[in-house]
Amino acid sequence: MAGTDALLSLSDVHTYIGRYHILHGVNLEIPRGELTMLLGRNGAGKTTTMRTIMKLWPVREGRIVFAGEDVTRLSTPEIARRGIAYVPENMGIFGTLSAEENMVLAARAGEPNAKRLEWIYDLFPALRKFWRWPAGQLSGGQRQMLAIARAIIEPADLLLIDEPTKGLAPTIIDALANAIDALKETGVTILMVEQNFALAERVGDRVAVMDDGKITHTGTMAALSADTALQCRLLGFDVGGDAA
Structure with a gap:
């Protein structure tokens, strides 16, 4: 995502939970005013990334910058006061x-x-x-x-949403998608973790794919939606299928 107007950037971020090394040098930029989908197989590190941004897990190495400010060592309340909602x-x-x-x-x-x-x-x-x-x-x-x-x-300037449609009926998912579309129209920047690829296609502007604690792909959501071979390679499924 080089060259974008990044509201949030993670540079070589490493996170440990106890003795387990979960994030292995995450590099990620979240463009201002867009919705970025964070996709990946179960256990890839998506939720840990969200929790690390909010400082619910500490950054062992690396740097997080929000709105031009280095927030790597701030506490969770301080992060929230900067304008990040979770x-x-x-x-x-x-x-x-x-x-x-x-x-x-x-x-x-x-x-x-x-x-x-x-x-x-x-x-x-x-x-x-x-x-x-x-x-x-x-x-x-x-x-x-x-x-x-x-x-x-x-x-909030940045809204982090972790798997909002998990376990929900299709009609409720559609209502949530409408609400997310309305939120996007206000200009808020959104980073969303989601397993429902159809929803990701509908609301996502950009996409970052994680595997084994690293970002392995970034680009537009439209480009990923149009490339079934890339979907299979990155996410382990074809259009209409389920993640492996």
């Missing part, structure tokens, strides 16, 4: 609290901005319906909507 694979919501209470906790002022909340309602109309329901009683799709809503209740 929707983890486990969604990160509090099941015993209502959707409203989850949103209040995410708002810096202790109460969601009314105009911002109306915009979120437009993205996720169903949120109005389950606003006062305990989050633990919501369906998988409703919890995912709430998780993304929490992440964007405050304006």
Whole structure:
């Protein structure tokens, strides 16, 4: 991705979890204002990359630069304050609290901005319906909507989303894709991990493929979508098939 206007860049990043060396020199640039898909087989290091960006795992070697600032040694709260929001694979919501209470906790002022909340309602109309329901009683799709809503209740420059469609029904996936399209129109930069290749094709602008803790391919999503041989080589499947 050389030559792009990178909002976030990782240079030779190594991450260990305990004694296990998971990221082996990740080099990655996330262009400003685009959605980059982070794809790869299970265990390739995609989630570890997301967690390393958020400093949930420390960088052993290498450098992370966000908006021109070296953020390699900052803490997770400091990273969030810089304008990076994260929707983890486990969604990160509090099941015993209502959707409203989850949103209040995410708002810096202790109460969601009314105009911002109306915009979120437009993205996720169903949120109005389950606003006062305990989050633990919501369906998988409703919890995912709430998780993304929490992440964007405050304006963010970069949104990290880890496998948002995992286990969801096709109709819910379509609704999430519509919401992601609407988010893209606001100009927010997005890095998304996703196993659903059809969704990646629909919403992705660029793609980075991981294998064994390294980035093995970068390019446009359109080019990867058009090359079935490359898909098979990088991801282990043909169009219409499943990842190996």
